[in-house]
Amino acid sequence: MTSALTELLKSAAQELPPIESDQFGAKFDVFGDSRLVLIGDGSHGTSEFYRARAAITKRLIEKHGFTHVAVECDWPDAHSIDRYVRQNPHQSKDVPIRVFDHFPRWMWRNAEVQDFIDWLRAHNASLPPPSRTSFNGLDLYSMSASIRAVIAYLDNVDPTLAQSARKRYSCLTSWLSDPSSYGLSSARTRTAACEAGVVKMLTQLLTHRLRLATHPENGTAFLDAEMNARVVRDAERYYRAMYEGSSASWNVRDAHMFSVLSRILKLSPGSKAVVWAHNSHLGDARASSNGRDRGELNLGQLCREAFPGEVSVIGCGTHAGTVAAAHEWDEPMEVMDVVPSRLDSYERAMHDTGLPSFVVDLRPLKTPPMLQRFIGVVYRPSTERSSHYIETVLSEQYDAFVWFDRTSAVHAFETVQPKEALSMGETYPFGV
Structure with a gap:
């Protein structure tokens, strides 16, 4: 089954240029007419997923008129970021603002996210306030x-x-x-x-x-x-x-x-909105064993039900590399090795294509039920099968899937120097 699936995926795959290339985001223009584009990640600590998501989002904002970015973070933190990127006054100029200052800090306190936030502020600067793209927290x-x-x-x-x-x-x-x-x-x-x-x-x-x-x-x-x-x-x-x-x-x-x-x-x-969240929140729950056997619903399912024909769901995955994660909730972040994907998984079928990175449009395909890997902020390599794999039907979960065969951990930090003068403070991602 895996061999046949590998051939199917390879025949449909579009190889991707480097994420930093202007042509990377253009590969996703096909989804520009959607009202909602949901972009998932296979882990909360992988640099390539964050950078790819940002590149796609920039393209959707610049070329397709998307006006909201909504992410898997808390509303108050995102509201501080929103005031920054839309250049609205801060509530206080005397008290430093600490955002995402709680577990898991690395999920949003990282260089990849700051690069996007800086870009969004610069993009909004030339636009009248009603036309500026917002940044919102969903959690x-x-x-x-x-x-x-x-x-x-x-x-x-x-x-x-x-x-x-x-x-x-x-x-x-x-x-x-x-x-x-x-x-x-x-x-x-x-x-x-x-x-x-x-x-x-x-x-x-x-x-x-x-x-x-x-x-x-x-x-x-x-x-x-x-x-x-x-x-x-x-x-x-x-x-x-x-x-x-x-x-x-x-x-x-x-x-x-x-x-x-x-x-x-x-x-x-x-x-129109772009949503950033984990694959488990965005890949349609009805096409997973968690939805079928445990009665779980998720954001992707609810969006498809409420906005039929207006939603595109894009997932991301990897075979091996490193990831930023904790062994247990509230424990310190570590950079861990990602265990190579199981032989009976979608990830192994993609790895076996031999392509280092690609996107596959799943809408014309029909894939069989197989295991898919989900790594959150907690990663337990010793119990990976029970902790991180569930059975899904990939072509029913997502409209497209982005693949990076080998990936690296996000560049996390606790405090970063902003681009403003140091006298402005050391808060992330801006000085106050």
Whole structure:
């Protein structure tokens, strides 16, 4: 089966020029008419995946009118980046802004991402503000920061409502340093003690939308407060769902990502977005054993269902090399060797083509069910089969797949010197 698949893939493969070549992004013009282009990565620590994704995105923005970049990171971090790339004022010029300053730092605190952010700021500089491409976070791990953001916003525009927010969010105060412990407590007591408060707070914000959004000191801040309130509501549910079943929290998280993406698109009718996330979030879950056997849904599936015919999904994969990852959650990053792909996997079939890098348009192909590898921020080479492979149907998961036979770890850092003068500070990715 692998031999036949290798021949099929080789016959359909288009070899890729170097990622830095202007012609690399042009290979993906065929997807430029889509409203959503979802670009996955086979790991959260591979340089080639990040650089390829950036090159494709630049092309889609410059040549095909894409106006949003939405990524698998938290809303508050991305909002700081968004103010930078769209050249909006920072909230404070006195306090340094630390973004992505939590595990897994290397996922977004790396040279590859900074290069893209610098490019996006320069690209936006020549455009009027309404035409500038935004940078948005889709994830929900920022409960504490999101609560602070909602309260800070309301302190400025509606102190009475700010007091209401403090009261409603106070239920979560003792859990903010370790939100998963809230889920454990809820499971033990079989209660959802804080659910009503966080739902009511979002409802209150939306009820007062027109008044708050037209406040003379508001500007565009209401949207930020609204999205943070949505994060708090869904994060509360997510941490409870962690103890409800194998797929419950996963489904809450990906449904949240979809709701944020949908809200971004709704703000600008006719706008187009590029999404960056892991292959496991973007490759259609209905074509995987996790979807079939465990009831998982994901962002790619939800996008295809909501925007039929308007979504293109592109995956990335590799055979061997190095990757930045941790052995366990919250452990330090290491540069690890990637175990060569299994003989019974899609990755081995691609490796056996003998091509160092290529893209294959999967839409006219039909591939058999086989194992596919997924490496996240945690990599366990000693249990790779059980930890990192699931059965998928590649041609139903993705519209195209980008292959790099041998890859290297991202160039991660904790603090980087910005391109501004050193006196401006040392925060990533900008000085304040």
